[in-house]
Amino acid sequence: MRTRLFAATLLTLALPAAAQEPMTAEAFDAYTLGRTLSYGFEGTPYGIEEYLPNRRVRWAFVGGECQDGVWFERDGVICFIYDNAPNEQQCWTFFQTDDGLRGVFQGPDGPSTELYEVEQSTQPLTCQGPGVGV
Incomplete structure (x- = not known):
């Protein structure tokens, strides 16, 4: 009996992670706008x-170096195009977790x-440019 209860508890704990839905463009915008996020x-x-x-x-x-770009939703994923590579889309599926974005x-x-x-701030990104340094 205890084994079944333990197994049922583990299954219940695993459900939220398995049932996690990808973020919509609206949810992604609401979470990220005005923020600077560090990723690991x-x-x-x-x-x-x-x-x-x-x-x-x-x-x-x-x-x-910093790269400016735009993001947009395409077929349920969030895609980025950066000015340094205007013909290359970088598409991601984002999830909001208890620890932040994934x-x-x-x-x-x-x-x-x-x-x-790994970190979130409202401070702007400090950019390095070509030839910056000693």
């Missing part, structure tokens, strides 16, 4: 993105890279 990948800092009005963004890989890259071969929010 496999325990390592990955990049930072500032979410601006009119679905504009500013992205930088850790230690990299994004799964939707590449031509299916889902791959998974990023997760």
Whole structure:
């Protein structure tokens, strides 16, 4: 009897994660607008993105230069196009979790890279440019 109760409890605890729905464009905009989010990948800092009005963004890989772009919804995923690569769409499925956003890259071969929010700020992204430094 206790074994069945324990198994039922574990199944119930697992349901919210399994039933997690991808964010809509409206939910993504409401969560991100006016914020700067830092993302991690496999325990390592990955990049930072500032979410601006009119679905504009500013992205930088850790230690990299900023890239301006836009985001939009296409077929239920959130896609980004950056000014430095106007013909390349980067599409992600985002989920809102208790720990922040989780994004799964939707590449031509299916889902791959998974990023997760590690920090959130209302401060603008500080950009490095070419030739900045000593």
